[in-house]
Amino acid sequence: MSAIAGRLPLSFSDRESLWFLSILAVIAIAVPILNLAVPPSSPLHVSTYVLTLVGKYLCYAMLAIAVDLIWGFCGILSLGHAAFFALGGYAMGMYLMRQIGTRGVYGHPVLPDFMVFLNWTDLPWFWYGFDRFWFAMLMVAVVPAVLAYVFGWLAFRSRVTGVYLSIMTQALSYALMLAFFRNDMGFGGNNGFTDFKDILGFDLQQDTTRSVLLVVTVAALAASYCVCRAIVASRAGRVIRAIRDAESRTRFLGYRVESYKLWVFVFSAVVAGVAGALYVPQVGIINPSEFEPINSIEVVIWVAVGGRGTLFGAAAGAALVNYAKTYFTAALPEVWLYALGAIFVGVTLFLPRGLAGLMPAASRGK
Amino acid sequence: MTLTTSGGQRLLWLLLAACLAALPASAQTPDDEFRAVLAELREASFSDKESIADKLIATSHMSARPVLTALLEDRLFVRSQDQQIFIVSSTEESRTQYELIDPVSLSRAGSAPVDELTKIGTNNRLRRFLRITIARGALANPDPDVRRAAVRELLRSLDASAIELLRQRKTEETDARVLYEIDTALALATLDDGDAAARVAAVQTLSERLSPEVRNRLAALIERNDDGSFAESDEGVRVAAAAAIETIDTARSLYSGVETLFFGLSLGSVLVLVAIGLAITFGVMGVINMAHGELMMLGAYTTYVVQTALPGYIEWSVLIAVPAAFLVAGLAGVLIERTIIRFLYGRPLETLLATFGVSLILQQLVRTVFSANNRSVITPSWMSGTLPINDALSITYNRLYIVIFSLIVFGLLLAVLKRTRLGLDIRAVSQNRAMARAMGIRSEWVDAMTFGLGAGIAGVAGVALSQLTNVGPNLGQSYIIDSFMVVVFGGVGNLWGTLIGGISLGVINKLLEPYAGAVLGKILVLVVLILFIQRRPRGLFPQTGRAAEAA
Numbered sequence: 017m018s019a020i021a022g023r024l025p026l027s028f029s030d031r032e033s034l035w036f037l038s039i040l041a042v043i044a045i046a047v048p049i050l051n052l053a054v055p056p057s058s059p060l061h062v063s064t065y066v067l068t069l070v071g072k073y074l075c076y077a078m079l080a081i082a083v084d085l086i087w088g089f090c091g092i093l094s095l096g097h098a099a100f101f102a103l104g105g106y107a108m109g110m111y112l113m114r115q116i117g118t119r120g121v122y123g124h125p126v127l128p129d130f131m132v133f134l135n136w137t138d139l140p141w142f143w144y145g146f147d148r149f150w151f152a153m154l155m156v157a158v159v160p161a162v163l164a165y166v167f168g169w170l171a172f173r174s175r176v177t178g179v180y181l182s183i184m185t186q187a188l189s190y191a192l193m194l195a196f197f198r199n200d201m202g203f204g205g206n207n208g209f210t211d212f213k214d215i216l217g218f219d220l221q222q223d224t225t226r227s228v229l230l231v232v233t234v235a236a237l238a239a240s241y242c243v244c245r246a247i248v249a250s251r252a253g254r255v256i257r258a259i260r261d262a263e264s265r266t267r268f269l270g271y272r273v274e275s276y277k278l279w280v281f282v283f284s285a286v287v288a289g290v291a292g293a294l295y296v297p298q299v300g301i302i303n304p305s306e307f308e309p310i311n312s313i314e315v316v317i318w319v320a321v322g323g324r325g326t327l328f329g330a331a332a333g334a335a336l337v338n339y340a341k342t343y344f345t346a347a348l349p350e351v352w353l354y355a356l357g358a359i360f361v362g363v364t365l366f367l368p369r370g371l372a373g374l375m376p377a378a379s380r381g382k
Numbered sequence: 383m384t385l386t387t388s389g390g391q392r393l394l395w396l397l398l399a400a401c402l403a404a405l406p407a408s409a410q411t412p413d414d415e416f417r418a419v420l421a422e423l424r425e426a427s428f429s430d431k432e433s434i435a436d437k438l439i440a441t442s443h444m445s446a447r448p449v450l451t452a453l454l455e456d457r458l459f460v461r462s463q464d465q466q467i468f469i470v471s472s473t474e475e476s477r478t479q480y481e482l483i484d485p486v487s488l489s490r491a492g493s494a495p496v497d498e499l500t501k502i503g504t505n506n507r508l509r510r511f512l513r514i515t516i517a518r519g520a521l522a523n524p525d526p527d528v529r530r531a532a533v534r535e536l537l538r539s540l541d542a543s544a545i546e547l548l549r550q551r552k553t554e555e556t557d558a559r560v561l562y563e564i565d566t567a568l569a570l571a572t573l574d575d576g577d578a579a580a581r582v583a584a585v586q587t588l589s590e591r592l593s594p595e596v597r598n599r600l601a602a603l604i605e606r607n608d609d610g611s612f613a614e615s616d617e618g619v620r621v622a623a624a625a626a627i628e629t630i631d632t633a634r635s636l637y638s639g640v641e642t643l644f645f646g647l648s649l650g651s652v653l654v655l656v657a658i659g660l661a662i663t664f665g666v667m668g669v670i671n672m673a674h675g676e677l678m679m680l681g682a683y684t685t686y687v688v689q690t691a692l693p694g695y696i697e698w699s700v701l702i703a704v705p706a707a708f709l710v711a712g713l714a715g716v717l718i719e720r721t722i723i724r725f726l727y728g729r730p731l732e733t734l735l736a737t738f739g740v741s742l743i744l745q746q747l748v749r750t751v752f753s754a755n756n757r758s759v760i761t762p763s764w765m766s767g768t769l770p771i772n773d774a775l776s777i778t779y780n781r782l783y784i785v786i787f788s789l790i791v792f793g794l795l796l797a798v799l800k801r802t803r804l805g806l807d808i809r810a811v812s813q814n815r816a817m818a819r820a821m822g823i824r825s826e827w828v829d830a831m832t833f834g835l836g837a838g839i840a841g842v843a844g845v846a847l848s849q850l851t852n853v854g855p856n857l858g859q860s861y862i863i864d865s866f867m868v869v870v871f872g873g874v875g876n877l878w879g880t881l882i883g884g885i886s887l888g889v890i891n892k893l894l895e896p897y898a899g900a901v902l903g904k905i906l907v908l909v910v911l912i913l914f915i916q917r918r919p920r921g922l923f924p925q926t927g928r929a930a931e932a933a
Contacts, residue, residue, distance in 0.1 A: 170912075171916060182670075188912060350749070350750060364733075
């Protein structure tokens with residue numbers, strides 16, 4: 017693995033970032049305008065469905081960047097990042113559920129519908145505070161961060177690495193999925209949360225609200241890209257890459273490998289959590305299937321397709337694979353799993369550096 | 383030897399000849415006689431029905447008991463159109479048509495709408511009489527199991543005639559297990575009408591029994607009536623009863639502990655079975671095979687195909703499927719190794735992704751070929767049913783066979799690795815590839831064979847799983863995380879670790895279940911495992927020496 021990792025392009029030319037950020041800017045400006053200002057009769061009109069789809073891809077791109085940061089640059093293959101994504105989503109979902117208020121089916125002012133349905137009389141303690149937006153947003157970051165910190169602290173300190181770590185993260189995600197499927201956990205069981213009404217007082221069904229959410233998502237994606245880029249370009253970033261290529265040697269040189277890994281892991285989990293929080297209001301539902309191990313593995317394949325260790329490649333891979341998924345599941349549903357499987361096999365065998373590896377060396381700026 | 387056989391044969395022929403000679407005379411009479419007696423039931427009063435029942439028994443016709451049982455269970459009907467009497471197979475309320483059975487030949491006789499049938503009624507007295515009559519017949523049956531079942535049936539509601547019948551039987555009975563049941567019933571009867579000393583003795587006899595009926599009866603002894611007086615007047619009997627209940631409860635909780643342990647053992651052996659193939663590919667070769675679950679799925683589908691292809695050999699199908707599944711999954715494994723994995727050695731994370739891709743393709747392949755619905759795999763009759771140990775403990779055969787089967791597979795695998803040339807090669811390559819090659823071992827061939835072996839065992843595990851869960855495209859996914867956990871817990875590269883790891887995980891899971899529920903128990907086990915790996919990153923039995931350095 018390290019042999020391959022050593023050959024990965026260390027491409028952080030400003031030209032690529034410029035391209036990436038410009039594309040994001042174009043999306044942020046063009047898509048809402050084409051949706052809101054252009055009449056539906058015009059061929060240039062972007063439907064609400066496409067708007068939501070773009071928003072979804074952008075959230076996935078953010079998740080992919082989070083995975084690329086730890087896998088592509090630090091060599092930690094997490095098969096549980098969908099769990100952080102889902103936790104962020106659940107935190108946002110809890111806020112949105114509290115916003116429904118008396119408009120639910122049972123019209124209870126405090127309790128969400130599913131709790132009334134389960135004959136609960138009081139709000140569980142962990143639901144306190146989620147009626148406030150700032151608190152929910154804090155939890156979107158804090159919950160994944162704390163979980164990542166505890167898990168990472170235990171794992172990295174006792175030097176669980178490589179495949180073992182991957183399997184452990186998968187088990188973590190699996191355990192969370194089983195837990196969230198339980199009704200008495202207080203998270204809506206297998207139905208999860210849905211039927212959201214509004215966010216900060218704005219109707220979620222309105223195209224304007226959706227457009228604003230899209231712009232916010234673009235901003236968050238751009239921000240996380242820039243921060244990740246800053247991290248990997250910094251001195252600490254070089255240590256992180258050194259850990260990926262030769263962990264023991266880095267340790268012998270006197271660096272505290274565990275702390276570096278831990279902080280990158282926690283930061284990556286936070287990015288994933290924020291992505292999940294932006295995903296939920298746009299998609300309109302969150303349920304325990306988001307924790308499924310296969311989701312985490314799919315994220316890894318987005319990164320692999322786009323190109324490990326490039327950040328923009330990961331984002332592009334997420335968008336591409338998901339576009340293919342949307343297309344195939346609608347047009348040829350039975351072919352999709354063959355295609356996805358073939359992508360897994362083909363990319364690992366023939367494109368170890370992903371699509372980014374196909375770009376001519378000159379344009380990689382190095 | 384020859385002499386005995388021919389002697390036996392001659393006897394057989396003689397008997398047959400005697401039967402044939404008797405046939406023309408007797409073939410008509412008993413059936414007709416039986417039918418004639420039976421016909422009297424149509425218009426008889428309740429008391430007449432008793433004497434008719436006696437007559438039916440007296441014909442010693444083989445249909446007498448089924449007919450009386452049907453009468454007892456309100457399943458004997460008269461068809462309006464021709465006044466014929468029929469047994470009805472089931473009288474569920476939802477049915478509008480009843481399936482008819484001829485009362486003489488006991489063969490199917492078509493069906494009839496509910497409103498064209500009139501039930502032959504019974505009253506309490508008649509039912510009691512029928513019960514005793516049937517039980518008396520059953521108590522004379524040469525099969526001890528039938529006799530035991532009859533005693534147990536009587537034991538549910540004892541009355542004077544039943545007790546009399548049991549007392550009488552006790553003097554003739556030779557089978558210890560039937561005697562044991564009779565003693566239980568008689569002791570229960572003594573509680574109602576014996577004197578104080580006899581009741582204490584009866585309670586003591588009952589304290590060695592485990593059935594819930596006995597416990598409930600004893601518990602009733604120490605209860606108070608509504609007016610505050612004790613249900614049982616004698617102090618000594620109450621003390622004895624309290625002690626007996628305690629004895630029974632201790633024994634029952636002991637047996638339920640044994641049962642939990644056995645459940646754990648059987649779950650554990652399933653885990654061992656699904657993980658042991660992985661222990662080869664992951665543990666010995668260092669290859670993360672995410673398609674392991676799908677190879678098990680292939681094995682399960684092989685069982686289905688064998689049963690579909692050979693509908694006449696259902697009893698043998700599982701045994702035929704074991705080698706077939708080994709071949710199918712093993713060949714699939716060799717194919718995967720040759721086309722994909724061999725390019726990825728030394729890159730475990732890439733192997734993980736590529737094999738995951740293979741697992742998706744295999745799942746979809748199965749959906750395309752067999753449809754996305756679950757396929758039903760038949761359990762051979764010798765694998766279903768339970769083995770009763772006593773009233774508090776019974777063991778289902780399929781669990782028992784799974785335990786035995788996984789131990790056999792484990793033993794065979796161990797033997798292959800330790801005693802065969804292939805095993806020697808596998809161990810050599812896994813310890814030092816370069817040196818093994820220098821010694822002339824074709825390491826590539828060994829890789830393919832090792833992977834094929836692991837995959838084949840996954841297929842064999844799939845045959846076992848087909849008897850336990852639904853056979854569908856998602857069969858593999860539900861076991862893959864468990865099997866990785868077992869291998870990681872037991873320690874990579876150590877088959878004994880896999881055995882102990884799997885069985886202890888199964889037992890821990892089942893021990894937690896009563897307190898935490900099935901799902902929460904599983905979550906707890908996963909969390910404990912995650913914590914355990916932090917403490918011992920290389921599992922229960924870590925590899926030591928040079929192999930560990932290389933890993």
